Amino acid sequence: MRHALFGLAACVAASSAFAADVQPTDVVFVDGAIEASLSGAAGDPASGAEIMNKGAGNCIACHQVSALSHLSFHGEIGPPLDGVADRWSEAEIRGIVANAKVMFEGSMMPSFYKTQGFVRLGDAYTGEAHADGEVHPLLTAQQVEDVVAFLMTLNEQ
Template identity: 70%
Template structure:
């Protein structure tokens, strides 16, 4: 029974320290638009990142084309194609761009996916009313890491 108690306590401490590693949107440090360290301390999952690229929270392909994801249908042309993204930007640069592209690209229309403050006029979905309560980021810290992991697979051949 003592070994079980020690194991349970160790597992609990590990879970607590892992949860403590998540950087809140308000605590993110950008240096010239770049976020050097992981937001979670956990590697991103490229497969999960590819799913986020489609409709839903990320919906990256609404603005960007990705040849590998042609099976998903409509791809936008507002943003640059993401083919070869890993050759153009480092992992830290991609993390900064996905989290809040406005830190790197002044005037961009790309949404800030990991930001919760500083908005000029935040609405309540499609109601026409002002937002009430706390603002949640469009993507979680782990979703940011997943998208970055997927983008790091997009290399020119």
Template identity: 65%
Template sequence: MKTTSLLVAAGVCLAGAALAGPPAPSDVVYEDGAVAMSLTGVPGDPENGRSIMNKGAGNCIACHEVTALADLPFHGEIGPMLDGAADRWTEAELRGIVANAKVMFPESMMPSFYRTDGYIRPGDAYTGKAAPTPLEPLLTAQEIEDVVAFLMTLKEE
């Protein structure tokens, strides 16, 4: 019964997302740190997610070791090893962790990849004015979905 209404809600939201585009980072709904709804309604591309893990704004392996990415150098040990992440977490939880890890892990040093508010902007401190252009999240909504799709491949059991 609960599942059915969730599925109905998911369907409605997917239709809404297709029309309206991804939610603004501040509009994403977290439940116990998890984000049940796809941010885009478009299935993530695990291959693209894999490459985001390794470069640019993602650069997850600066802090995380992942055996599936053992071909890449410089794995950090600040965060936990991500092998088996899909056994430990649901897709919704992984989406929440990647979008804004600080909801799941308060005080975490893991960056919030889909968040634009709550930062202290250096410019503001001097001018008291909002930054001239809105901040962009570190990753786009679809890049979040791609990374989540890659994380969902990290199963050991």
């Protein structure tokens, strides 16, 4: 019985954490900023640093980040991210990561938490047009929060 109650409690906790995610189509921007966590949970800066380097995030392909200087390639297309936490609030950084085009019209930065309104949607990295079906954001709600948490550690030295 005790194990059954623990299992039920774990399922309820997991489903409420999942239910807390704000869906990309329900995100509310205020002057480009997103006030509340998209996942309902705090971000993990260490996970955010990993996302900055790999996978769908790959932020350093366009941005320089001194805190990630151990990585071999940093792009120069986007602005350096050193001191970003001093220039923008957490809500503004969340908005920029989710969809920079809301704050900066014409930005080249990808919309990491968006699923509709694309001009031409590709099928992952195949070079083909997206087939019919559900479109997933580049980052999950929690991954956005993790990147935001990492960026909030980047203060001027």
